[in-house]
Amino acid sequence: MTAAAPAAPAARARRRRRGLLLLTASSTRYIAYHGWDAGSAGPLLLAGVLLSAFLLNELTNRAPVIRFAVLTGAFLALVFAAPSFAWCAIPLFFAGLLQLPRRAIWPLVALLTAAVVIAQVRLADRFDLSLLLGPAGVAVLTAAVFLELDRQNRARRLALDELVAAREELDRSQREAGALAERARLSREIHDTLAQGLSSMNLLLQAADRDWTAHPDQARAHVRASAATARDNLAEARRFVRGLASPALDDATLTEALSRLCAAAERDTGTAVRFTVTGAPLALDLDYEVALLRVAQSALANVGAHAGAGQAAVTLTYGDDEVMLDVYDDGAGFDPAAVTGGFGLTGMRERIARLGGTVSVESAPGEGTALAVHLKFREAA
CATH class of the missing domain: 1.10.287 (Helix Hairpins)
Structure with a gap:
């Protein structure tokens, strides 16, 4: 089984602070009890070695098992020389849980628990069963909780990966279905x-x-x-x-092509067509530009053929996360629910739906028609 994923930088920083705090507290306690003399030089030197090994382990990601073995060796040597440093096992314990393979967790629990128990027995005036049961119970419970949480996290990551894969497969299937429908x-x-x-x-x-x-x-x-x-x-x-294809887009931007389209529609139909751009124009993917241009062409063709309108307006809006196209006319209007055949509105909706957008139509007899297209924004690659 593999090791856990590397801890986030913030979590590693917190672990370093806790380790430095415990090592400093243990060193201070040792000096308070034993003072500065020749006998204290060895343990304090080993404390420095442990600190160096701890920082090296935290600041690099290479050879995690070897790094941790060196760190554990420095800890055991220090605890053997000075049992009061046994509490430094806490950051060592959590570092091992995070970077060692799962199969090494319980041997680590046994080793560190034995070191802490031996150290406490050496410091105590007499043996007490709590000196054995306390560290062992805390270590076993902590390791069990960690492993269960890690199992749940792995299951969530697996479920998320499967969900993403399923979504990608669904998107691919929808694209293929759209292509087949067009064919x-x-x-x-x-x-x-x-x-x-x-x-x-x-x-x-x-x-x-x-x-x-x-x-x-x-x-x-x-x-x-x-x-x-x-x-x-x-x-x-x-x-x-x-x-x-899009011949109108070969030598023009979308806004220029729409402007020309509106001018041509006004010339051919006699209906006054006003074109407006709102927001900062940006280049879109070609399939977006083709779809918006085709919808505008179809909508204006309907205005000329059926609406009998005096005025029409085409508005292209660039929002924060979507691009919108609105086509309005003051013509005869119709009942959208009564339109059941043809390739007009159905073709518009199918074309825009393949890009993840929507087409809405508001109209009523004698009240004109408003068509709105919403597409989530996607700039040209």
């Missing part, structure tokens, strides 16, 4: 337009070939009809390309 939609549209047009062209050209000699006028009519179908299909193909 299915394009397949339907291609089948109903381009494929049908190509089939018609094939039949017309076959008919023209049959009539080429006997009925040349009829053959030319078939060819002209086939050419008209080809032009219609070319227009459909260009519409598909515009739906997948």
